[in-house]
Amino acid sequence: MGMKYKKHACPNDCILYQKDFELLKSCPRCGLSRYKLKQKDDDTIEDIEKHGPPMKVMWYLPVIPRMKRLFANPNDVKNLRWPVDERKCDGMYRHPNDSIHWKKFDDEFPEFGKE
DSSP states (O other): OOOOOOEEEEETTSBSSSSTTEEEEEEETTTOSOOEEEEEEEEEEEEOOOOBBEEEEEEEOOOHHHHHHTTTTTTHHHHHHHHHHSHHHHHHHOOOGGHHHHHHHHHHHHHHHHO
């Protein structure tokens, strides 16, 4: 799909190594190394930078590009919008928007549903 999805993350889930943190080798909050440590034969530890595996990888798909791709196909848009465009009000539960809670939310925030 052409979307970037693989990001390095701090092992303690402090940060994602992107934007301002993209070039860092260790977490600015907890100080843990970004990359796995390798022990050499002479019992010294070497930080594997750039070529070594990261300590933790988070698979992340940004929301906005995903939504753009969802609404790019007219057939998919029709299927995504059917509760709004083709809603049947006959008292039967066909979709969560037929529930009492959904109707209460629609009454309290009418502009939200129009988007």
